[in-house]
Amino acid sequence: MVHDTTRDTAHDPATETAPDTARDTGRAPARLDRELAGLDALELGGAGRPRRLAIRLWSALWPMAAAVGIALLAWQAVVWSGWKDPWVLPGPADTLPVFWDQIRTGRFWDAIALTMWRAVVGFAVAVAIGLAVGALVSRFRVLRRAFGSLITGLQTMPSIAWFPLAILLFQLSESAILFVVVLGAAPSVANGLIAGVDYTPPILLRAGKVMGLRGVLLYRHLIMPASLPSCVAGLKQGWAFAWRSLMAGELLVIIGDTTSLGVLLAQARELNNTADMISYMIVILVIGIVIDQLFGAADGALRRRWGVDQD
Amino acid sequence: MTAVATDTRVRLTGVSKAFGSGASSLLALDRVSLDVAPGEFVCLLGASGCGKSTLLNLVADLDRPSAGTIDTGGARVALMFQEPALFPWLTVTGNLELALKMRGVPRRDRRARAAGLLDSVRLGGFAKKRPHQLSGGMRQRVALARALALTEDDTGSGQDTVLLMDEPFGALDAMTRDLLHDEIERIWRTRGLTVLFVTHNVREAVRLGDRVVLLSSRPGRVVEEFPVPMERPRRIDSAEVAALAATITDRLREEVSRHGA
Numbered sequence: 228m229v230h231d232t233t234r235d236t237a238h239d240p241a242t243e244t245a246p247d248t249a250r251d252t253g254r255a256p257a258r259l260d261r262e263l264a265g266l267d268a269l270e271l272g273g274a275g276r277p278r279r280l281a282i283r284l285w286s287a288l289w290p291m292a293a294a295v296g297i298a299l300l301a302w303q304a305v306v307w308s309g310w311k312d313p314w315v316l317p318g319p320a321d322t323l324p325v326f327w328d329q330i331r332t333g334r335f336w337d338a339i340a341l342t343m344w345r346a347v348v349g350f351a352v353a354v355a356i357g358l359a360v361g362a363l364v365s366r367f368r369v370l371r372r373a374f375g376s377l378i379t380g381l382q383t384m385p386s387i388a389w390f391p392l393a394i395l396l397f398q399l400s401e402s403a404i405l406f407v408v409v410l411g412a413a414p415s416v417a418n419g420l421i422a423g424v425d426y427t428p429p430i431l432l433r434a435g436k437v438m439g440l441r442g443v444l445l446y447r448h449l450i451m452p453a454s455l456p457s458c459v460a461g462l463k464q465g466w467a468f469a470w471r472s473l474m475a476g477e478l479l480v481i482i483g484d485t486t487s488l489g490v491l492l493a494q495a496r497e498l499n500n501t502a503d504m505i506s507y508m509i510v511i512l513v514i515g516i517v518i519d520q521l522f523g524a525a526d527g528a529l530r531r532r533w534g535v536d537q538d
Numbered sequence: 539m540t541a542v543a544t545d546t547r548v549r550l551t552g553v554s555k556a557f558g559s560g561a562s563s564l565l566a567l568d569r570v571s572l573d574v575a576p577g578e579f580v581c582l583l584g585a586s587g588c589g590k591s592t593l594l595n596l597v598a599d600l601d602r603p604s605a606g607t608i609d610t611g612g613a614r615v616a617l618m619f620q621e622p623a624l625f626p627w628l629t630v631t632g633n634l635e636l637a638l639k640m641r642g643v644p645r646r647d648r649r650a651r652a653a654g655l656l657d658s659v660r661l662g663g664f665a666k667k668r669p670h671q672l673s674g675g676m677r678q679r680v681a682l683a684r685a686l687a688l689t690e691d692d693t694g695s696g697q698d699t700v701l702l703m704d705e706p707f708g709a710l711d712a713m714t715r716d717l718l719h720d721e722i723e724r725i726w727r728t729r730g731l732t733v734l735f736v737t738h739n740v741r742e743a744v745r746l747g748d749r750v751v752l753l754s755s756r757p758g759r760v761v762e763e764f765p766v767p768m769e770r771p772r773r774i775d776s777a778e779v780a781a782l783a784a785t786i787t788d789r790l791r792e793e794v795s796r797h798g799a
C-alpha cells in the first residue's frame with residue numbers, strides 16, 4: 228500500500244512530545260506568529276476615523292434642506308407666474324402661517340392620531356399575514372408554484388381597485404379601510420421574505436449542512452438571519468403601500484364624525500380652502516418620509532454590520 | 539458500517555458517483571479506492587471538474603455515492619471550502635460558538651472554547667470582529683477554527699478527526715498562502731489531524747502532503763499516487779519540491795491531453 232511507504236515521514240501524533248517546536252514548520256513559530264500578525268495588520272489597513280457627529284448630521288441634512296428650498300422656490304415660481312388666482316393656489320408665504328396655525332389645534336393632532344393608529348394596526352396585521360404567508364410559500368415548493376406569481380401580481384394591483392369590494396363587504400367602516408391597507412402591504416412583506424429565503428447564499432447552506440444545521444435550527448440560525456435584509460426591504464415597501472392605501476381609504480371611506488387626515492383633506496376641498504389642504508398634504512408627505520427613513524436607517528445599519536456593501 | 543482497521547482513518551472502496559440519470563447522466567467518480575491513515579496528510583490533485591469536490595462531499599456525508607462504500611469509522615468530519623462561508627450576522631466568536639453548540643458543547647463552555655480555538659489560529663484579538671472586517675486570509679483562518687470546533691474532542695485533540703479541505707487557499711495571494719501552509723501544517727501536527735486536502739496547485743500538494751493522489755478527469759479515477767519523501771519542514775520554492783512537482787505536472791498534463799484528442 229502506498230501510504231505504508233510514507234509512514235516513516237508521516238507524522239505520528241502519539242509520539243509527539245513538544246508539539247510547537249521549531250522543526251514543526253518551515254519557520255520558527257515565533258517568526259510565523261510575527262509574520263502572520265504583520266500581514267494581518269497590513270491587510271486590515273488603517274480604518275478611517277469616524278467623523279464627528281455634527282459633521283455627519285450636517286452632511287446628511289444640507290441636501291434635504293436644499294431640496295426643500297428648491298421645492299418651495301418652484302411652488303413660489305408657479306404662483307408668481309399668475310397661472311392660478313392666489314385664492315385657488317396660495318404661495319408658501321400664505322400657506323406656511325396657516326400650516327403653523329393648524330399644527331396648534333387639537334383637531335389636527337386628533338386626526339393624526341387616528342390616521343397613525345389605523346396605519347400602525349393595518350401595517351402590523353399586514354406584517355403578520357405577510358410573514359406567515361411568506362414563510363409557508365417559501366417552505367413548500369407546491370405552494371410556491373401555486374401562489375408565487377399571484378403574490379407578485381397582488382403587489383402590482385392598485386389598492387384603490389379593492390375599495391368597491393371592501394365597501395360591499397364591510398360597508399363604510401374601519402374594517403373596509405383595514406382590509407385594503409392589509410391587502411396593499413402584505414404582498415410586499417411576503418415577497419421580501421420569500422426572496423430572502425430564496426437567495427440565502429448556497430455556500431452558507433453548505434456550511435450549515437457541514438455543521439449539522441437542519442430543521443428548526445437551520446431556520447433559526449441560518450435562513451432567518453440570512454433573509455433579514457430582504458425582509459426589511461419588503462417591510463419598507465409594504466409600509467409605502469400601506470400608507471398610500473390608507474390615504475385612498477380615508478378619502479373614500481368617511482366614517483361618521485371621525486377626524487382623520489383624509490377627512491380633514493376632504494373637508495378642506497369642500498370648503499375650497501387650499502392653504503389648509505396643502506398643510507395636510509405636507510404632513511402626509513412628512514410622515515411618509517420619516518417612516519421611510521426609519522426603515523432606510525434599519526436597512527443601512529444591517530448592511531454596515533454585515534459588511535454587505537462596503538464603501 | 540464495518541470497523542476500520544487501526545491503520546486506516548478513511549477508507550474509500552470502489553466509490554462511484556453519477557449525477558443525473560439515463561442518457562444524460564454524468565459519471566463524476568469511477569471506482570475510486572483510497573485509504574488514508576490516521577494522522578496522514580493526503581493531497582488530492584486533479585484538473586478542475588475531475589470530481590475532487592464531489593469526493594469530499596461524499597466523505598463529509600453531504601451526498602451519497604452511487605456505488606461503493608466510504609468508511610470513516612465514526613471519526614468526526616469537517617469540511618472547509620475555498621470560500622470562508624462564515625455567517626456575516628455573527629461575530630467571529632459567534633460563528634465558532636454556533637459550531638460548538640451544534641457539537642453539543644454546553645453554553646457556559648462555548649465562549650472559552652471559542653477563544654482557545656481563535657488563539658490556535660492566532661486570531662485571539664479578533665473575537666468581537668465581524669467577518670467582513672477581516673482580510674481574506676484571516677477569514678479563512680476563522681473558517682479553519684470553525685472546522686476545528688466541529689471536530690476537536692473536549693481535550694482539544696483531533697485524533698478522531700478528519701479535516702477535509704477543498705482548495706482552501708485557492709483564493710488567497712501567494713504570500714498569505716505560504717504563511718497558511720506553515721499554519722495548517724503546524725495545526726495538523728499539534729492536533730494529530732487526518733487531512734484530505736484538495737488542490738489543483740501541484741506545488742502546494744507537494745509542499746503539504748505526505749502523499750499526493752492524482753485523479754483523472756471525466757470520470758475521476760485514481761491515476762497514480764506519489765509519496766512525498768522530503769523531510770518537513772519543506773519550502774514551496776525548494777528544488778526538491780520543484781522536482782517532484784515537475785514529475786507530477788508532466789503526468790497531469792499527459793492525463794489532461796487525453797481529453798483534447
Ligand SMILES: Nc1ncnc2c1ncn2[C@@H]1O[C@H](COP(=O)(O)OP(=O)(O)O)[C@@H](O)[C@H]1O
Pocket residue numbers: 557558564566584585586587588589590591592593
Ligand atoms: N450536483 C451536481 N449535478 C450535476 N453535475 C455535477 C454536480 N456536482 C458536480 N457535477 C459535475 O461533476 C463533475 C465534477 O465536479 P467537481 O467535483 O465539482 O469537480 P472539481 O471539484 O474537481 O473541480 C463536473 O463535471 C461537474 O460538472
Ligand SMILES: [Mg+2]
Pocket residue numbers: 590591592704
Ligand atoms: Mg471543486
